[in-house]
Amino acid sequence: MAHIDYYLGTVSPWCYFGHDRFEQIAARHEASVTYKPIDLFQLFDRTGGVRPQARHPNRLAYRSQELARWADYLELPLNAPPNPFPNTAPSSYAIIAAQASRTGDTGRLVGAVLRAHFVDGRDIADDATLRAILQETGFDPGLVDSGLFVGAETYGRNLDQAIEAGVFGGPFYIVRETDQRFWGQDRLEFLERHLAAL
Template sequence: MAHIDYYLGTISPWCYLAGDRLERIAARHGATITYKPLDLLQLFDRTGGVRPADRHESRMAYRAQELPRWADHLGMPLTLRPAHWPVNMAPSSYAIIAAQARGGDVGGLVQAFLRAVWAEERDISDDATIRAILTEQGFDAGLADSGLFIGAETYGRNLEEAVAAGAFGAPFYIMRETDQRFWGQDRLDFLDRALAAA
């Protein structure tokens, strides 16, 4: 059975625009997914990327055109300048890590956090918001409080694993068995093909 490591940032617009396509692709091929939320800004720092705040104005101007284009293409609502962005990714990431250890629809939870930023203008660094999203997605709101030490440890380890595995942005998908790497929601079709061929 194929397995996909999915490196993500809970404030990434490109992770948001991936929607549930990864989950649908994995289900079609009987593949499993491990969600690996990490500090995306530190990943940029560690792998030669540039944080959005430090990018050249021409890159940011292009981003301002490209994000709405993709949102329109995918039929997804998008607020280009969310009220709560950027925010600390750690609390929402810890909740995802705790939920994954507990079991359930982790993909749906990941998408709910991303949708909260880019379509609903909610602050995913706020404890009350995190607890509400957990509840809305069928998880125990107490996961926001439990396992904080393990969450912090796993969150840091995910960054180290991403760097070692060759990830440098998000969304980043790696087929564990073949080390095939796919960067960006616009590469999901290639991941689909690779899984079909595996």
């Protein structure tokens, strides 16, 4: 059975677009998944990328068109969040704590956080919002508080591990057994072909 390290950012629309399809692919191939939320902005800083807010207007205009095209193609709702770049640490800590608790479906939680941000416009940096999302997905809402320490520690370590593993953007999927790396939701077909060949 393959194991996939899934590096993600909770405010990445590309993670939102790819998440459900990735979950289906992993399930079809009985692959286990470790969810590794990271600070994508710090990742960009450390690997030669440019934060969206600092990109040239031409790139931002193209990005807007691409987001609309992909949303239409995938038939997924996409609403501009009131705050497009909230602090990602709280939502990442919640995901990390939930995964460590081994009490529910972490993939379902990740999807709920992404939808809360990109569909419902909820504030995923707000503790009350995160408690509600945890409860909605079958986790103890108290993880927002009890998982703070392990979340913070792991969040920083995830970023270091990402850079060591060759990650430079998100979503980024790495098959541990083969060190095959797939960047972007538009590479999920290649990930599935690889899993099928194992």
